[in-house]
Each structure stands twice: as C-alpha cells, then as structure tokens.
Amino acid sequence: MANDLASRLLAASELHGDFVLSSGRRSSVYFDKFRFLTDPDLLKETAHAVASALPAGITHLAAPEGAATLLVAAVALEAGLPIAVVRKEPKTYGTMSQVEGRVPQGARVALIEDVSTTGHQVRRAAEALEQTGCTIEVIVLAIDRGGAQHLREAGYRVTSVVEVRPAD
C-alpha cells in the first residue's frame, strides 16, 4: 500500500529532460513535487497517509509557506485540526506575524512538509513555531529525500510516508 503510493508519487513527479537544479548543476532528472501535490487523488491519498502517521494528542498542524500548504490543507480536512502556516520572514504589516493562523501557547504541533532533502526549511519553521510557545511533537515528511536524518540529529521526532534515496 505505502509502496504503491510511493511508486505513484515518484512516477507522477519525476520529470526527464535537461534541467538546471537549485544548486546550479544540470540534471537529466527533476523531481517536481507540484505534480503529486496538484493531483487530487494523489493529494488525498498522501494526506490520508500523513494523517494516519500523526501520534495521539496533536492539537495543531503546521507547514512552511509554499507548496506544503496544499498538503497541510488536505491533512487538516482529514484530521479536523487547525493549521498554522510559517512564513520564511515575518509579515511586514498587519499582524506582523511569522506564524499565520492561531497557535496557542502549549499547542502540540505536527509540522508537515512535502519533500525534505536537507531539512533546513523545516528546521527553521520548527524553530519559529517553538518561539511562539508551542511544542513540535512530530515532523511528518510526505517524501524524505534525506532531510529526516538531519532533523532527527537536531532532536526532532520525524516520520515519513515515503523514503527516497536521492539519485546523486
């Protein structure tokens, strides 16, 4: 089941061509996470798998801003839990918040990310959430491309739906 989802996520998202990666290197393969996040069936199945991986006692879901907000919305509908969206930088007007949505002190948060290779963006989001007085109970990666290990080394509990060893 999980393996079947894994192979379909990868089949939907792995593009072949001539690409320049974010690192500046060229590659004949590019992993486009939007391909699975924008497919309603794959989004729903992935959200179900993420929701099933949540430990008991979670009060709030969170995700870094960007593509992961598609996934966290689908998980929230599945789990009936409120959402927080963590900006890279605090908003410069209005609420001036880095964390959008309501996360009360003492909230027990599951932080959700679509794909993590280095864990950097997830870790920054986790730290921003912790500064508001909540606890990161678990980080759930839909696809772990290496980020889980770095996040565990930083002290977080991490689970993933699919593990992929990056080609390079």
Next chain:
Amino acid sequence: MANDLASRLLAASELHGDFVLSSGRRSSVYFDKFRFLTDPDLLKETAHAVASALPAGITHLAAPEGAATLLVAAVALEAGLPIAVVRKEPKTYGTMSQVEGRVPQGARVALIEDVSTTGHQVRRAAEALEQTGCTIEVIVLAIDRGGAQHLREAGYRVTSVVEVRPAD
C-alpha cells in the same frame, strides 16, 4: 446559509487592535484571512461553497501562490479537479515555470482567490494562465472586498461566496 457563513468568516477574521496596513496607513481593524483559511470547519464550508459555484465544464482549478493554496486544495478535494498554482514570478530553476502543476492547452480553468480588494494579483495570475493556452472560465472569490468589479471590467466572469464592503 451563505449569510451565516459570511458572518462566521468575518467574525473569525476581523481583528481589533492597532495595525499598520500594507498601504502604510494605521487602522484599528485588520482583516486576517488566515483566520478562516486555517480553521478546518470554515475552510471546508468555504471550499464547499466555492465548489458549488463552479459552472459545468471546468477541467482545472488554479490559485495564486500564497494563502489561496489552502483554499484551492480544499476545493480540489471537494470537486476532484487538478490544481495549478501561479507564482508571482517564474521559478528560476528546474521547470522554470510560473504555473506549477499540469494545465494542458485548452483547459477550462476556474481561478480561485481567498480575498480580493483590487483584483490585481488575480488578474496577473489569470494572464499568466492564459499565456499557457488555457481559458479562464470563471474567477471565484471566497470574499469579494471590491476586486470582483475590477475583474469584471477586465472582461472576466466573476462570482463570489461573500461580498464585503471595505470599511474604508
């Protein structure tokens, strides 16, 4: 029913305090759309209302990047339609795309936005989508704070779940 949803969206999102708006002006009221988009019940009800407003024949949903991706994900699960996310600027690596997700030529798109006051961001997203060869069949605003009129003047069919007259 729609009126009840309207009053609950506003009650959830209208904050009172001392705020600096994006225009630079101060205000004692701030409308924080994340408050309704991050509440799973309000998100679900709003998505249901948006999905119910879709005309027949829509093949794809789209939303500008940002908060509206929470809403478009929920609508996609309700309607079973694929999603496109429109960046403000094209990606600088990988697919180099401004429009994420797959929108084939000839797609009949419903462009969804959470709140629109001027219509500017929605119009830019609509134009980026049209450049890929698809047709914007309708623009659906969860909350119209004045944007619908501007978008209609630009030639788009627009519908909204809730209409709010801005306080200023």
